[in-house]
Amino acid sequence: MTSAALDTSWTHTTVLLEEAVDALTADRPDALGGTFVDATFGRGGHTRRLLEKLAPEARLIAFDKDAEAVAEAARITDARFSIRHQGFKNLGELPPRSVTGLLMDLGISSPQIDNPARGFSFRFDGPLDMRMDTTRGESVADWLATAETQQIAEVIRDYGEERFAVQIAKAIDARRQERGPISTTTELAELVAGAVKTREQGQNPATRTFQALRIFINAELEELQQALEASLSVLEPGGRLAVIAFHSLEDRIVKQFIATHSKEVYDRRAPFAAPKVMKLRALGRVRPSAAEVAGNPRSRSAILRIAERTES
Numbered sequence: 001m002t003s004a005a006l007d008t009s010w011t012h013t014t015v016l017l018e019e020a021v022d023a024l025t026a027d028r029p030d031a032l033g034g035t036f037v038d039a040t041f042g043r044g045g046h047t048r049r050l051l052e053k054l055a056p057e058a059r060l061i062a063f064d065k066d067a068e069a070v071a072e073a074a075r076i077t078d079a080r081f082s083i084r085h086q087g088f089k090n091l092g093e094l095p096p097r098s099v100t101g102l103l104m105d106l107g108i109s110s111p112q113i114d115n116p117a118r119g120f121s122f123r124f125d126g127p128l129d130m131r132m133d134t135t136r137g138e139s140v141a142d143w144l145a146t147a148e149t150q151q152i153a154e155v156i157r158d159y160g161e162e163r164f165a166v167q168i169a170k171a172i173d174a175r176r177q178e179r180g181p182i183s184t185t186t187e188l189a190e191l192v193a194g195a196v197k198t199r200e201q202g203q204n205p206a207t208r209t210f211q212a213l214r215i216f217i218n219a220e221l222e223e224l225q226q227a228l229e230a231s232l233s234v235l236e237p238g239g240r241l242a243v244i245a246f247h248s249l250e251d252r253i254v255k256q257f258i259a260t261h262s263k264e265v266y267d268r269r270a271p272f273a274a275p276k277v278m279k280l281r282a283l284g285r286v287r288p289s290a291a292e293v294a295g296n297p298r299s300r301s302a303i304l305r306i307a308e309r310t311e312s
């Protein structure tokens with residue numbers, strides 16, 4: 001917990017910038033006047049590059065749950081651009097078959113991680129919050145104060161893939177009974193370090209627990225699934241979907257979603273019926289180059305998956 005390590009510039013280095021923008025725009029000159037969605041505006045790295053590529057009649061609608069991201073978006077004066085302070089689970093409110101390209105760059109931005117007041121990082125002392133949208137919902141501190149010990153263990157095990165989930169949950173319970181709720185990142189990180197018996201090399205013992213609590217408190221996996229389902233209705237035929245995931249739980253959902261909708265499905269109960277036609281065509285996956293990872297270590301786990309909506 002050193003404040004010396006604190007980066008107060010809170011800028012975000014966009015991951016897979018050209019690759020993601022190309023996935024939506026390259027080889028599609030006729031599509032550049034369409035409606036594009038950046039479902040995770042962040043600090044607008046992808047949005048700004050997209051606006052450079054799109055035609056004058058295009059529209060770019062952005063979403064972000066985070067009020068600070070939305071405030072940053074006010075600096076973009078391009079008339080083609082608008083932003084909604086909403087979760088991307090609301091994508092389905094857009095008109096059916098209206099979207100030409102949809103980008104999702106999942107997870108949190110560097111300004112969120114690096115700001116101690118947001119409580120996302122065990123590296124900085126701050127309130128144990130971790131909400132992307134601080135205007136609604138429950139903070140991690142509030143949730144940990146009342147959740148059942150078993151539920152805490154399940155969250156840490158399922159969303160953090162943490163072997164010591166039960167021990168950590170018991171330590172949290174013992175601590176809150178003895179001294180009241182845990183209210184800071186440092187308190188939680190120290191408590192987890194005491195409960196995790198074998199440390200993974202090069203990884204803080206609290207890494208998995210913090211990831212798990214963040215995913216849970218923001219309903220990240222449920223909202224990703226909802227947004228992917230909504231993409232099938234809002235993408236126009238030929239429209240592209242590009243999703244950047246940063247950990248295996250997210251990437252598995254994206255991969256399975258594209259795989260499920262990229263094949264014809266036969267109904268075993270009606271063997272002579274026509275198969276359900278496929279709704280997506282998988283266009284591949286892209287990893288950051290060695291040069292990108294060297295320049296931005298936070299990009300090292302990124303996986304971009306691309307798919308195209310079929311005519312059906």
Ligand SMILES: C[S@@+](CC[C@H](N)C(=O)[O-])C[C@H]1O[C@@H](n2cnc3c(N)ncnc32)[C@H](O)[C@@H]1O
Nearest residue numbers: 014040042043044045046064065066087088105
């Ligand atoms: C990795 S950052 C995006 C960075 C952005 N592409 C850029 O270049 O600046 C992810 C952003 O998505 C937002 N976000 C995450 N989950 C969201 C959700 N379910 N709905 C809306 N925004 C979300 C976060 O608040 C964060 O600002």
